[in-house]
Amino acid sequence: MAGVEEKSRMEKRFELWDREGKGYVERSDVEAGAVRFAQALGEQGSTKEQALIDAYMGMWDSLSRAAGTDRVGKDVFLRLSETAVIGQGDGGFDRVLRPVVEALADLLDTDGDGRVGEREFVRWAGVMGVRGPDSARAFEHLDGDGDGTLSREEFTVAVRDYLFGRHDAPLFGAR
Numbered sequence: 001m002a003g004v005e006e007k008s009r010m011e012k013r014f015e016l017w018d019r020e021g022k023g024y025v026e027r028s029d030v031e032a033g034a035v036r037f038a039q040a041l042g043e044q045g046s047t048k049e050q051a052l053i054d055a056y057m058g059m060w061d062s063l064s065r066a067a068g069t070d071r072v073g074k075d076v077f078l079r080l081s082e083t084a085v086i087g088q089g090d091g092g093f094d095r096v097l098r099p100v101v102e103a104l105a106d107l108l109d110t111d112g113d114g115r116v117g118e119r120e121f122v123r124w125a126g127v128m129g130v131r132g133p134d135s136a137r138a139f140e141h142l143d144g145d146g147d148g149t150l151s152r153e154e155f156t157v158a159v160r161d162y163l164f165g166r167h168d169a170p171l172f173g174a175r
């Protein structure tokens with residue numbers, strides 16, 4: 001069952017893609033969002049950017065297939081988010097969103113150690129418009145085993161639980 005909080009996070013996601021206010025989102029909007037994100041992290045043209053775009057396009061293709069259209073309006077997007085992802089619990093996340101979040105984790109991992117360190121996390125949060133002290137607190141909260149870094153899995157679980165409204169650590173916002 002979705003709470004108000006989950007719905008508003010998905011709604012915000014939709015509006016960030018539909019920057020021109022067309023009332024629907026299409027493939028090129030989602031691709032442009034991935035490119036903006038990679039650019040903000042200085043990764044334009046990199047293989048990590050391409051992996052992120054590919055992951056987003058895979059997500060988009062399954063969404064638009066489920067919607068039966070390549071122009072997905074807000075109501076349809078919210079309904080599909082509910083039935084195909086949130087309503088399916090962690091299994092829905094794994095099928096639809098996990099590849100995107102794992103590609104994000106790789107994009108954030110600028111020193112290539114396979115983990116999202118605090119500095120890498122705070123940099124991302126800054127891009128998302130979160131203040132340094134807030135993101136440092138969020139990092140501490142998300143680092144479940146307290147070893148000072150987020151493994152790919154810790155990061156993925158953190159994003160999942162954010163989207164599912166299980167915590168309020170700021171993760172997605174500006175892009």
Ligand SMILES: [Ca+2]
Nearest residue numbers: 109113115117
């Ligand atoms: Ca790293």
Ligand SMILES: [Ca+2]
Nearest residue numbers: 145147149150
């Ligand atoms: Ca950790």
